[in-house]
Amino acid sequence: MQEKYENNKENTYMKMPFNYSKEEEEIIEEKVLGYDKLKNDLPALMQEKKPFTISTFARMYGVSDLEVCTAMDENMRTITSGSYFEEIWKELATWEKATVIIEYKGSAFEISAKISEGVFGHGFYNIMGGASAFEGHIKADNIHTIVFSTLPFMSLESLSVLFFDKSGGLIFSVYAGRENRQIIESIKTSFYQMKEKYAEKINERKSLVVYSSLTGNTKKVAEAVQSVIPNCDIFPVENAPENLDDYYFVSVGYWVDRGLPDAKSKKFIKSLKNMNVALFGTLGAYPDSPHALGCIRDSEAMLKKEGSNNNVLGSFLCLGKIDPKLIDYMGKFMGDTHPVTPERKERLLQAQTHPDENDLEQVKSVFKNFAERLRL
Incomplete structure (x- = not known):
């Protein structure tokens, strides 16, 4: 992906x-x-x-x-x-x-x-x-x-x-x-x-990981991201610091809701200005699908709106376990628009094992590269 x-x-x-x-x-x-x-x-x-x-x-x-x-x-x-x-x-x-x-x-x-x-x-x-x-x-x-x-x-x-x-x-x-x-x-x-x-006077720059997580998927990915970024704080989005002046690099994790970051993450992403930023997220679709790539495009667009002056390093998405309540809801009320086809059922079952170790190693590699680019 x-x-x-x-x-x-x-x-x-x-x-x-x-x-x-x-x-x-x-x-x-x-x-x-x-x-x-x-x-x-x-x-x-x-x-x-x-x-x-x-x-x-x-x-x-x-x-x-x-x-x-x-x-x-x-x-x-x-x-x-x-x-x-x-x-x-x-x-x-x-x-x-x-x-x-x-x-x-x-x-x-x-x-x-x-x-x-x-x-x-x-x-x-x-x-x-x-x-x-x-x-x-x-x-x-x-x-x-x-x-x-x-x-x-x-x-x-x-x-x-x-x-x-x-x-x-x-x-x-x-x-x-x-x-x-x-x-x-x-x-x-x-x-x-x-x-x-x-x-000899280089200050250690602080970084921040902020995430939103329903089932624990995005939290798991967020902790993997934090592990490869030096001097990095981590908070769920509800407890994210209001003043980000002390932070040089902010990574935001979200779960995908109808092709966009969830509401809490979206609000936080839109608030960012003059920042080095990277995004990561989990979703029920394959991370190289048109749906996922569209989500990346639209999520990064929020950071690039006029006047934001953000430096967007990139994004990472991986499969993530879907909340069983959401699957039930889709089956009962969205059968016509999102029918549970054999392919869809297979993907939902596969998602139940993600994010797995391979996903976590991939996100570590991606964000380690981002940190090196910023010389953290």
């Missing part, structure tokens, strides 16, 4: 509403999209003399900007907490020259200048340029992750500090300044000192 769904999901990425450059279209035509493929392709792509950036790779492969960084070789990036923003910014302000770049919907805006320190006030980190041409107001609370990157640009050496929001979107980048096309040596020294320093 998962393999079929991954193929289906990759196809949907081809329909994303981006205007690709000629270079991006060449890659898309030649390669299958997705995180694993990006991780495999990235070393070769970095050697090409093409204007690829973090955001370019994210659009091309259908992943978040931050996932591009996690796909890079560990020696090329240091990922640390956004809580160090002010400390890091003050160190960047010691550089004699830097280039700040903001990319938005395919356009890039940049300014090269000496960065000035700022002060907090009115909810912003306020940079009043002074002698510098660079000034502005940064919503520091929105900076969740900071990455020190040595990703080359057009095969040339490049050193940058990248600032991401909670869903893995790149807010802006600060690149080491150059003279005569070469990175200034004192800035290079400062960059690598910071890269090493903050590698």
